[in-house]
Amino acid sequence: QETVRLLSSSQVITSVLNVVKELVENSLDAGSSSLEVKLENYGLDRIEVRDNGCGIKAADAPVMAVKHYTSKISCHEDLECLETYGFRGEALASICAISEVVVTTKTAEDDVSTQYTLDLSGHVISQRPSHLGQGTTVCALKLFKNLPVRRQYYSNSKKCKEEVKKVQDLLMAYAIIKPELRIIFTHNKAMIWQKARVSDHRTALMAVLGATSAANLLPVQHRQEQPEISIEGYFPKPNSDLNSTSSNSSDKTFIFVNGRPVHHRDILKVCLIKQKSGRRFPILMMNVIVPASSVDVNLTPDKTQVMLQDKDAVLLAVESVLISLYGSYSI
Ligand code: ADP
Ligand code: MG
Numbered sequence: 001q002e003t004v005r006l007l008s009s010s011q012v013i014t015s016v017l018n019v020v021k022e023l024v025e026n027s028l029d030a031g032s033s034s035l036e037v038k039l040e041n042y043g044l045d046r047i048e049v050r051d052n053g054c055g056i057k058a059a060d061a062p063v064m065a066v067k068h069y070t071s072k073i074s075c076h077e078d079l080e081c082l083e084t085y086g087f088r089g090e091a092l093a094s095i096c097a098i099s100e101v102v103v104t105t106k107t108a109e110d111d112v113s114t115q116y117t118l119d120l121s122g123h124v125i126s127q128r129p130s131h132l133g134q135g136t137t138v139c140a141l142k143l144f145k146n147l148p149v150r151r152q153y154y155s156n157s158k159k160c161k162e163e164v165k166k167v168q169d170l171l172m173a174y175a176i177i178k179p180e181l182r183i184i185f186t187h188n189k190a191m192i193w194q195k196a197r198v199s200d201h202r203t204a205l206m207a208v209l210g211a212t213s214a215a216n217l218l219p220v221q222h223r224q225e226q227p228e229i230s231i232e233g234y235f236p237k238p239n240s241d242l243n244s245t246s247s248n249s250s251d252k253t254f255i256f257v258n259g260r261p262v263h264h265r266d267i268l269k270v271c272l273i274k275q276k277s278g279r280r281f282p283i284l285m286m287n288v289i290v291p292a293s294s295v296d297v298n299l300t301p302d303k304t305q306v307m308l309q310d311k312d313a314v315l316l317a318v319e320s321v322l323i324s325l326y327g328s329y330s331i
Contacts, residue, residue, distance in 0.1 A: 005067075005097050005121065006146060012094040016043030016143065016154065017166045019095055023138050024174060025085035026092075027051035029072065030136060033197065034182045037171060042160035042187070044143050044151065047099075052135040055107035058114065065092035065101065065122030083292070085260065092138075096122040098147060099140040106134050120146075168193050172208045173254050173261035176285055179204035205234055205285055209252070217284060222321045227294070227310040229317050233286035238326050256287040257295060257306050264306060270318045283322075288314055 030053025040046035070089030106113035144151035222231040294309035
């Protein structure tokens with residue numbers, strides 16, 4: 001029983017990045033406008049995500065980390081029109097199976113927050129009142145303590161640093177798609193990156209990419225019917241000298257499908273325009289919006305790969321937007 005749980009959980013939760021992603025998405029689903037992500041020892045000793053969202057009701061606490069418990073869908077049909085990042089009720093249960101989890105939470109109705117300590121199977125083993133404000137703080141301690149090989153793998157110093165960088169990139173993606181979100185990211189109590197609450201995607205992109213490259217941003221809007229596809233984003237201005245933008249961020253392409261940060265090889269391929277000059281440069285930010293019923297995000301446990309029902313139409317739409325901006329080009 002324990003072994004089965006460990007094995008299946010270790011496939012959902014494969015890295016520090018995964019844990020952060022799941023916790024952050026839970027915070028976003030809870031309607032938070034503020035996120036604090038803290039890592040200690042590259043996340044191997046402690047991953048903490050604090051939000052100011054709706055909190056977890058005392059009545060739900062005993063089941064929150066039980067496998068397949070979710071407060072987000074109540075029937076099969078809901079799966080066809082997902083509006084939340086989470087829906088499988090798998091993340092908290094899986095994180096419990098590979099680390100020590102402590103959840104502190106307070107809803108608007110609660111007088112004080114409650115701190116719950118969970119065991120490997122996601123059951124509450126102890127609870128006590130605590131002093132936090134409204135929202136939820138989830139701490140995952142001693143990651144992969146029961147998967148020594150994986151812990152060893154991530155303890156490699158190069159791997160560790162890569163992982164922190166990936167966490168930062170992921171937080172940047174949420175920062176762009178959710179401008180109203182305030183984010184603070186620390187490692188061993190040192191500030192790695194932060195972003196204040198802003199009002200629109202452009203300002204958010206500026207905060208993420210740095211002001212110099214933002215001057216070259218061109219807003220893009222495309223809307224079509226049959227199939228229904230919208231594309232919203234910021235692309236580099238046709239004649240802007242992208243080589244002059246700050247080097248570490250200019251190579252970033254943030255692609256979203258219905259607001260979900262995704263890796264989509266085909267879309268990315270269309271985006272990496274090779275202009276006549278032979279230069280390749282990325283699209284800075286693009287959100288492809290399609291009816292929820294035409295996306296399948298259930299391909300991989302971490303939901304970063306999506307299957308689009310009208311993929312060819314989406315690729316064509318992206319391409320036509322690019323051509324209208326930059327003229328014809330070849331890939
Ligand atoms: P899912 O996100 O797929 O529903 P999870 O295992 O990630 O499953 O979370 C289980 C449940 O715990 C959620 O459905 C939600 O009710 C609750 N929960 C988890 N994290 C938070 C949070 N930060 N704020 C409010 N509720 C939360
Ligand atoms: Mg979740």
